[in-house]
Amino acid sequence: MASNTKIVLRKKPNKFGEYPLAIRISKNRRTSYIYLGHYVDAKYWDAKKRQVKRSHPNSAHLNNFLEIKLAETGKVILRLQAENKDISASQIKEEIESVLNKKDFFQVAQEHLDELENNNRLSQHSSDKARINHLKKYSRSATLPFKEISERFLKGFITYLKSERKVSERSVVNNLVVIRTIYNRGIKMGLVDRKLYPFGHDKIAIKFPETEKVGLNASEIKKIENLASLSEDQKHARDVWLFSFYLAGIRASDVLQLKWSDIYDGRLHYTMKKNSKIVSLLIPDKAKKIIDSHQRTNGGNNDFIFPYLKYVNSKDEKVLWKKTKLAIRKINYEMSTIADKAEINKKITMHIARHSFGNIAGDNIPVQLLQQLYRHSSITTTMMYQSNFMNKKTDDALQSVVNF
Structure with a gap:
């Protein structure tokens, strides 16, 4: 005899007078029930349609839930039938419960x-x-x-x-x-x-596509440094961008969350947000001029250096993250206006500061030193990153062949 399943409202109410929803499994005149963990008032149940009435404030969600659970139950029964398993209603219930209770x-x-x-x-x-x-x-x-x-x-x-x-x-x-x-x-x-498992070289292979990393050159950096007639917002954005560039492309969130207490003995000491690495870098003269142009407020050493997070509670991680994200968006916008003023035909964002450092460094600095400046864990990562900007040898080789 074929198995039969239906959504039903059971007869025993809870202490709130609501009745439990369940899946009824019938086979060979034997019945079992799987309780679904939801209760409704009897007035909201449509026994003929076997669904929650629209008058219930959460009817759409509940009916969708019931439909899904009934479909999952049907799949289990079809599988058992395909396997020619002649089992009782209670055994079907056990199979179905193992599926329904399993996290998706x-x-x-x-x-x-x-x-x-x-x-x-x-x-x-x-x-x-x-x-x-x-x-x-x-x-x-x-x-x-x-x-x-x-x-x-x-x-x-x-x-x-x-x-x-x-x-x-x-x-x-x-x-x-x-x-x-x-x-x-x-x-x-x-x-x-x-x-x-659907992933793997002979299934769904995950391979990151190559992306072109474009950085500014030295003359373009000088254009930004020497720009005059900037608004206050543009000056603040330029300060943050250049500070990042001067210190080998510190990530935007790390720059914005720097405090005066992170600077002592002529060095910058901070912990990277991405991987919790502790970093100590000498502050170049150009970066020091930027710091000196900013004033401490009532927060003293615990105050942020740059103005974007001045009144944010640094202990509130969620608010700090949201404000930092908004600040980066604002800086990126201001840097786009600065690019227009400087007549630079490249997209300038905070991340481009890091690319620009790599572009100017090229193959002039030993990769071991660049690894330390970039704060990479692996020298392979540094080599792969810097390969985007190391073109001099290949350029010279090309010229040596075609210039005859």
């Missing part, structure tokens, strides 16, 4: 996001949350079983990102990296079999 991809993704937030990794939390939301919009479901994330599913997601979201190749890869991270977490938790 989005639940594990939320644990990943919660972990990032609790560890104050707010920048990664923001970007990963956006990428997970892309996947939710593509899947059009509040739940996503791990086993549904197949090669075919991911290829469809990639097409969606390119055609609907209009994202770059690099952004596509970043989205896939987040999915891979959460999928690996699911494997470790025993939620999905490794044999279903």
Whole structure:
């Protein structure tokens, strides 16, 4: 006899007078129930349609939830039938409960996001949350079983990102990296079999595309240094940008969050936000002039050097992150206006300060020293980064061949 499943409202109310929603499984005149953890008042239940009435304030969400759970139940029964397993209603219930109670991809993704937030990794939390939301919009479901994330599913997601979201190749890869991270977490938790893993060289391969790193040259830097008739906002933006450049491209968030207490003995001492590395750098004369042009306020040594975060509580990590993000956006805008004034036909953002240092350094500084200046953990990273700007030898070689 075939199995039969239905959504029902059980008869025993809780202390609030609400009745539990359940899936009823019937086979061979035997019945079992799987309780779904949701309760509704009897007046909101449509027994004929077996759904929550529209008059319920949360009807859409509940009915979507019920539809998903009923569909998952149906998949389990179909699988059991395909395997020719003639089992009882109670055994079917056990199989279904093992599926329904197992965390899906989005639940594990939320644990990943919660972990990032609790560890104050707010920048990664923001970007990963956006990428997970892309996947939710593509899947059009509040739940996503791990086993549904197949090669075919991911290829469809990639097409969606390119055609609907209009994202770059690099952004596509970043989205896939987040999915891979959460999928690996699911494997470790025993939620999905490794044999279903959709990533790898013979499956969905994740390869970061090459990107061109464009930096300013020395004459362009001088143009920015010598610009006159700048507004106060432009001067502040230029100060932050040049300070970053003068110190080998310190990341924007680190520059903005520098305090007067980070400067002593003619050096800058700070901890990198990205990896918690402790850094000590000699402050060049040009950078010192920028610092000297800024005044301490009532905060004294604990005050931020640059004005963008002057009145932000540095102990409030979330507010500090949000204000820093807004400040970087403002600086990037002001630097674009400065580029126009200086007649520089290159996009200038805070990150370009780092590229500019690399471009001017070229192959004139030993890579071991550049590794220390860039604060890279691996010299390979430095070599790969600096290869974008080391063109002199190849240029000379080209000229030596064609100049005859």
